[in-house]
Amino acid sequence: MSNRIVIFDTTLRDGEQSPGASMNAAEKLRLAIQLEKLGVDAMEAGFPAASPGDFEAVKLIAGKIKKCQVTALARASKEDIDLAWGAIKDAVNPRIHTFIATSDIHLEHKLRMTRDEVVEATIEAVRHAKSFTDNVEFSAEDGSRSDPDYLCRVFGAAIEAGATTVNLPDTVGYAVPDEFGRLVAYVRENTPNMDRTVLSIHCHNDLGLATANTLAGLEAGARQAEVTINGIGERAGNTSLEEVAMSLFTRREHLQLETNLDTREIYPTSRLVSMVTGIVVQPNKAIVGANAFAHEAGIHQDGVLKNKMTYEIMEPETVGLKSNRMVIGKHSGRHAFKQKLTDMGYEIDGDDLNRLFDRFKELADKRKEILDEDIEVLVAEEILRVPSRFQLEYLNVVSGTVAVPTATVKLRIDGEEAQSAGFGVGPIDATFNTIAKMTGTHSSLLRFSVTAISGGMDAQGEVTVRLKENGVVALGKGADPDIITASAKAFIHGLNRLEYLKQNPRLSLNESAL
Numbered sequence: 144m145s146n147r148i149v150i151f152d153t154t155l156r157d158g159e160q161s162p163g164a165s166m167n168a169a170e171k172l173r174l175a176i177q178l179e180k181l182g183v184d185a186m187e188a189g190f191p192a193a194s195p196g197d198f199e200a201v202k203l204i205a206g207k208i209k210k211c212q213v214t215a216l217a218r219a220s221k222e223d224i225d226l227a228w229g230a231i232k233d234a235v236n237p238r239i240h241t242f243i244a245t246s247d248i249h250l251e252h253k254l255r256m257t258r259d260e261v262v263e264a265t266i267e268a269v270r271h272a273k274s275f276t277d278n279v280e281f282s283a284e285d286g287s288r289s290d291p292d293y294l295c296r297v298f299g300a301a302i303e304a305g306a307t308t309v310n311l312p313d314t315v316g317y318a319v320p321d322e323f324g325r326l327v328a329y330v331r332e333n334t335p336n337m338d339r340t341v342l343s344i345h346c347h348n349d350l351g352l353a354t355a356n357t358l359a360g361l362e363a364g365a366r367q368a369e370v371t372i373n374g375i376g377e378r379a380g381n382t383s384l385e386e387v388a389m390s391l392f393t394r395r396e397h398l399q400l401e402t403n404l405d406t407r408e409i410y411p412t413s414r415l416v417s418m419v420t421g422i423v424v425q426p427n428k429a430i431v432g433a434n435a436f437a438h439e440a441g442i443h444q445d446g447v448l449k450n451k452m453t454y455e456i457m458e459p460e461t462v463g464l465k466s467n468r469m470v471i472g473k474h475s476g477r478h479a480f481k482q483k484l485t486d487m488g489y490e491i492d493g494d495d496l497n498r499l500f501d502r503f504k505e506l507a508d509k510r511k512e513i514l515d516e517d518i519e520v521l522v523a524e525e526i527l528r529v530p531s532r533f534q535l536e537y538l539n540v541v542s543g544t545v546a547v548p549t550a551t552v553k554l555r556i557d558g559e560e561a562q563s564a565g566f567g568v569g570p571i572d573a574t575f576n577t578i579a580k581m582t583g584t585h586s587s588l589l590r591f592s593v594t595a596i597s598g599g600m601d602a603q604g605e606v607t608v609r610l611k612e613n614g615v616v617a618l619g620k621g622a623d624p625d626i627i628t629a630s631a632k633a634f635i636h637g638l639n640r641l642e643y644l645k646q647n648p649r650l651s652l653n654e655s656a657l
Contacts, residue, residue, distance in 0.1 A: 219268035273305035316349025324359035343367035410463035411488025
């Protein structure tokens with residue numbers, strides 16, 4: 144048996160199903176290019192049947208990605224499979240991924256089908272997908288809660304119909320490692336013609352065991368791992384790519400398994416996903432968290448100074464972190480700024496670079512030192528953004544213990560300047576009320592949070608808002624040394640995302656969560 148593990152990344156599909164994590168086509172493409180740079184073997188670009196916007200995003204990615212397989216998800220239906228193929232047919236190496244549930248609870252309550260009917264649906268779906276491409280994956284949704292012998296029967300039928308990969312998902316994160324490892328081994332040993340296909344595993348993190356279950360499955364003989372960057376995904380998320388990759392890398396003598404990943408691209412990819420989705424990586428997150436390679440305790444610091452291996456089982460350079468840090472500020476030139484962007488994983492040139500450099504210089508005049516987090520905010524605001532109907536031109540707020548909070552706002556709306564003023568119970572409320580009145584929007588504020596994204600008294604504040612209008616929910620982020628200005632930027636960013644999502648509706652399909 145080969146010791147090489149196929150890394151199947153589903154950040155663009157299952158990861159995007161995280162609440163509030165929808166991406167537009169440009170954001171998906173930028174992330175797909177970074178995933179290709181990371182070296183994933185296959186990327187699931189989306190679910191074309193979910194919406195016209197998802198179809199177009201998958202098609203865009205399929206036309207650009209050259210070095211890895213581009214996969215489209217489809218339910219076990221002719222219509223879904225036709226749409227999936229329409230989206231990926233121009234890819235260098237397209238894969239259709241079709242699925243149907245196999246657990247009795249799903250058959251009885253969701254599908255309302257018999258076991259025999261599901262087997263027939265599996266055969267028909269795989270055969271139809273096979274008429275388009277030889278690269279077909281079949282998934283048995285809720286496989287970990289399915290009867291093992293029936294699971295083997297379904298997989299055997301899928302292989303006989305032409306599936307080249309069969310996937311065993313722990314859809315609801317119910318399994319524990321030893322149990323899941325035994326199930327994988329049982330399926331390998333008892334599925335007819337298993338030697339003709341690749342056995343894959345797809346684990347969720349509801350009990351915090353996704354990575355442990357995945358490693359157990361790989362040790363038991365599975366040879367494809369389905370993962371997401373930062374472990375994002377439905378509910379508690381999916382198996383984290385970086386955790387699996389670095390477990391295999393760091394414990395390779397024990398596990399004796401390998402991947403084609405360039406681990407040095409892990410951290411840049413993690414940061415990009417966080418910026419695009421708005422999902423913050425927790426500081427103590429393994430591998431990519433802010434504290435993953437930080438040492439504060441005196442004993443730890445002393446040990447690391449004498450020998451890094453005393454408290455570091457991995458070198459930060461292996462995941463794309465630099466042991467040294469380039470300090471940049473108002474005296475830095477364009478070349479140094481571009482090199483810094485490159486070191487952080489961003490390849491930005493031309494007008495985008497010029498615009499970003501001008502913003503950097505404006506910020507550098509206010510700050511003694513520009514940190515990586517500051518640059519990431521600038522990239523998020525200037526490069527990774529949705530089309531902006533609304534832009535902030537001017538904001539002035541009057542507030543205090545003896546003044547009625549008043550905000551005067553000038554916006555550019557669809558290219559035309561507009562100005563107005565309004566009141567509120569506080570300066571931020573006044574600002575939001577005025578902007579809402581000017582834009583004619585009626586969103587509800589579901590969440591408002593403020594964090595300092597860099598240290599010091601002159602740190603930038605980052606504001607995150609979650610807005611809802613007519614059933615559509617969007618995230619907005621903004622950063623500025625002035626927290627009221629940051630709030631205005633976040634609110635406007637959220638309104639722009641709402642406008643985009645209202646024009647590009649994404650259907651909510653519970654069946655899409657493997």
